[in-house]
Amino acid sequence: MNALSGDSPGLQRRRRMDRAFRVLCTTMAWTSVLILAILLLDIIRNGTQWLDLQFLQSFSSRFAHKAGIYAALVGSVWLVGLTAVMAIPVGVATAVYLEEYSPKNRLSRFIEVNIANLAGVPSIVYGMLGLAIFVRAFGFGHSILAGAATLSLLILPVIIIASREAIRAVPQSLRHGSYALGATQWQTIRAHVLPVATPGIITGVILSLSRAIGETAPLVIVGAATYVAFLPEGPLDNFTALPIQIFNWAARPQPDFHDLAAAGIIVLLAVLFVMNGTAALIRFRTQRNRPW
Amino acid sequence: MQEIASAPSLETIRAGLRKRRLRDWRESGVGSLLLVCALVSVLTTIGVIAVLSVETFSFFREVSVADFLFGTRWTPLLEPRSFGVLPLLGGTLLIVAGSSLVAIPLGLGSALYLSEYSSARTRNLLKPILEVLAGIPTVVYGYFALTFVTPILQRVLPQTQVFNAASGTIVVGIMILPMVASLCDDAFRAVPSTLRHGGYALGATRREVSLQVVLPSALSGVLASFILAASRAIGETMAVTLAAGATPNLTLNPLESIQTMTAYIVQVSLGDTPQGTIEYKTIFAVGSLLFLITLAMNLLGHRILRRFQEVYE
Amino acid sequence: MVDPRSLATTEEAPSSSTDVELDSPTILEARGIRFAYSAEGPDVLHGISMEIPENRITAIIGPSGCGKSTLLRLFNRMNDFIPGTDLRGEILYRGVNVYGNEVDPVEVRRRIGMVFQKPNPFPKSIAENIAWGPKINGLDSGASLDERVRRSLEQASLLDEVIDRLDAPGTALSGGQQQRLCIARAIAMEPEVILMDEPCSALDPVSTMRIEDLLFELKKQYTIVIVTHNMQQAARVSDYTAFLENGHLIEYGETNQVFTNPRQQRTEEYVTGRFG
Ligand SMILES: Nc1ncnc2c1ncn2[C@@H]1O[C@H](COP(=O)(O)OP(=O)(O)OP(=O)(O)O)[C@@H](O)[C@H]1O
């Protein structure tokens, strides 16, 4: 014992509280991990028994043992494909405009604020926009095209924000080097800025598309069918999608269908896992290869 | 060398000019094209506002604004019809309040752990896990609420109904937890470490520095995170649709079935409601209310956040 | 006379400070301090030994990057917050190793306060800035705490300027006032030692003068260790001066002697290069 051991009762109490608080915060932080583990285990426990080739290759059915997610899986692939085709060019172009072209005026400021706010609009509101514009006004009906157009608008802010960050991370010296060789602005962007920013943009795009795959509410509003016994052949066909099918099964009272929903969730999460893994890999690779 | 320096012929000058004009054309063409793309997002906003207001105005030609905003009975699909939105609003607020009760303490504690206690390695492990939690589709949370949380609640409190606000509340809380944690973590890390050192140099413990120096210094950032997360909870749809029920019910009892604004919109959309009917218009009136509330909260949250970032730029 | 360059290269360089005659009892002592910021990294301090006398002002001078701040922060364990550091040797406070097993770092910092290079008031009111330390350490409460706040402000010669706005935020003061607030904050804890790391480097000459005057006052009650780049300041305020270079203690002695009649050539070059 000595003068510095802090044995005064006051300090001992504070030290105890400090330790207790550390334990509290640590527990809280690891609670998320626990929750995630419980969630995944619950789903795997309930879903794996239904998860087989037949499940992947069958259409939905009134009878649980015959039901599968074939149509939903194919519908989701269609949706994501069309969404990507529509959202990526517009999103990246917007990002390039805002980072490289936009003059510092009111219009640019307005566009920026607007994008930040769009990112916070509830997804169900996008569904209502899609319902009134794409389904009714444009006459797409309850089609894949209407759903994909809606999802495109929904993920546009995410793509824009991620792409802007990637473009901003390109060092200014690269642009100056290009200009010093007499290149124009667009030549500089195409030859130097975009290639360097591409990995970052791809990461953002993948993350936004994985959000699109999981979105349910807007698709319900634009009228994705809950029972589809055929495969879509074109963008104007009716469709269902993975989250819609899961929702439909989960909403039924019979426990068998709940387990089917769990099986569907496993498929959905597997798709998401592959997509996010790819994004993480790209991010990791480029971080390692960057000289700056 | 001499030849190169000699004056170019008229022909080469013309060719050069043509090339330059073409290049200028291309340059300005690209700029305009990009601007058009940037305007898509502006059009989206205009579209949202236009669509919502057109149907909402036509709704208010049949139902008075006061009846809608202050009525306490919501039975738009049954006779006698009544269009008081308060039960839906109440249901939504119940979910927001309950989920905040879950997400705020857990999120704050996690953020303090991440910024003040954890080692870099633990941090690099926990942050991606929080991202995974945030990236799980909401319909999955709905399933989890219905098949896992509710049965547990029913075992503990037998009076719990099959569809109940509590279960939805818990999973919505889990959903917005990563958002609270990561925004608060950002806010804490924006607090300069010189302030922490000032605290430690006065003989403060880590808890005292965390709670009495870091937290107060980051307070506005923390507040912004609560607002933004609550706004997210308000707009959340599938989990509450699946778990909380479809009973517009002005209650404070979380064990009863309720209906949120979003769940009502889904309920109507699942049926086949022809355009022009009053049912069709109700979802836009409810949607407008939802949009306005979340917009106001997001604007407020972002404004506070910007101010906070300016303090410690 | 020892060639300083040989000092800088030999591993077990004998410290030239051991023979310093202090006119006051030792309160703080560094014993063979070697320090690196990471296990693989280079040593930043190479075997520093020096004794700090009670109720005196000791200045630490030396070129940028020589390890002054590092040494200062070792005295009250502020380097604990940097993970992975490597420390050998001992810091003795009244004969007790500050890094000993049963020592609580909180208690160390309670007794050895610190004022930082850049003023870092908490975003709280002036009064709260000062009251916070005594409050959490349970030194005072209520009216006597208010009295302590006033006394500390008085001692830091800040009271007159802020007497009518004690509830204003501490961050709203001028830089010099903020620094005196931070000194008041440290004083309020009634530490025995106050460590100051270039406390005037962010201040104008007038504020600097005021703080120097303040140091003379504080010396009666506290032991002060001050790092400074300002030779005049070191010569004016300190009783003892230590000259550090490349993590070696080149010379340590009575300030007058170090500045007017240094034993080491390196010291002379450094001191005259900027001083003469
Ligand atoms: N946190 C740190 N991590 C790694 N190295 C550090 C750290 N802080 C300081 N160093 C290194 O330790 C050495 C001594 O630094 P220190 O800050 O003690 O110097 P100083 O004498 O205070 O300089 P100055 O007069 O510029 O403040 C320097 O080489 C510096 O680069």
Ligand SMILES: [Mg+2]
């Ligand atoms: Mg220093």
